[in-house]
Every structure is written in structure tokens, then in C-alpha cells.
Amino acid sequence: MTTNLSKPLCRICNKERGVFKCDGCSDHFCFQHTGNHRQHVIKQLDHVEEIHNLVQESLAQQSAEPRQDVQALQDELMKKIDVWERDSIAKIKKVAEETRNELIQHTTGYLTHKKLELDKLTNELCLARQNIDFIESDLREWMNKLNKMKAEIINPVKIAVREAGVPLVTKMHIDVFESFDLFERTSGKVIFEENGKVAVVQDGLENYVEVRGKSEYTTGKRTLSLKIEKLSGWSL
């Protein structure tokens, strides 16, 4: 006589009568207990619905009256954005004004500048005629200056305005951190389970390992809660 040992057990009565396999949990159930399992799964939906209602309630409550700390954080960060906006506009206005002035110096202001240069030379020539105290080198110098000015007036400089490669204002960015931290990195042999909620140390007793959270903090005061579920040879 042979016994079929591979026949699956019913998860509920533990007898070798598990003829129906549930695709959802991969367990087997006997004819009698298939219905029980179905009822059990339906009950679990009740629980999911309960949690759903709680989440819905909590969302409605917070939408109606935002939490004070959330409101305070929003106000504080809004102020930062306002300051950035004001400073950025001031920076842009300042550079625009400086560039305008510089442009004028090279265009219409250029002629005023040349006029002053010529007036100076006119004076020098008047004095030279009055006092008759000049020599050939002075004449050559005046001639050079005049030729240069003539060329500059006839051929005005070419001018263009373009944006320099360096950004004047940097873009603001919002970093969003999870309010609950998760484990993410380690220096040793650690396996992270449940999407980083659990860190399981794989090393021997004698080794220390370091685990780090996913979030990075620069300023502020934070409270991090964690639970040590298993200690190997250590006591707190």
C-alpha cells in the first residue's frame, strides 16, 4: 500500500484534504474550509475599509483646518521665497542699470567723451599759438591725436549686448523629506527589509555596523524613533 505524501494539507484543519488552492495566498484548503477562507478574506476587506475611512476622515479634518505646525512651516518658507524674489529682482535691476550706463558710454556718450578730448586739444593749440613754445615733436603728437580721433568718429565701434554665461539668479528648489525616516545605507552586512523600515544585521556578534537613514538633515531639531527588536549578547 502506498500513501500519497505530497497531497497538500488544508491550512485550517491541517488534514491532507487541501484540494483547493487559493491564488491569493498560495495556501490549500479542503472543501469544507474553502468557504471559511473566503469569509476570512472578505473580513480583511472590512479592515481595509476601516483604515480607509480613518485616512479619509483625517484628510478631511486637516483640509478643513490645517495643522498649526504645517501652517507655520508654510508661512516661514513663503517668507524665504518672498525674500529670494525681492533680492533677485533687485539684483537684476542693478545689473540692467549698470549695463545701460555702460552701453551709453559706448554709443551716444562716446561722442561727449570725444568732445571733451577735442576741447582739451583746442586749449593746448591756443596756448601753443599764443606762446609759440612748441617744437616738431609736439606738432607730430597733436597730429597723431587728431588722426586717431578722426578715425574713431568716422568709424564708430561695433557694439552688441548678450547674456553672460553666469546666471545672475539661481532657481529656487523645494526639497521634500519623508516625515518618517527609513534605513537606506550601511557600512556593514545589513539587509533592509520592508522597504527600509527594518534593518537586519548579518554580521557576527563582535562587529559593529552602522546604518544610515534615507533623509539628510542640514538644520533643525529632529526626533528619530526606532525600536531594537533583537539584541545579540548585549543588554541595554
Ligand SMILES: [Zn+2]
Ligand atoms: Zn480543512
Ligand SMILES: [Zn+2]
Ligand atoms: Zn487565500
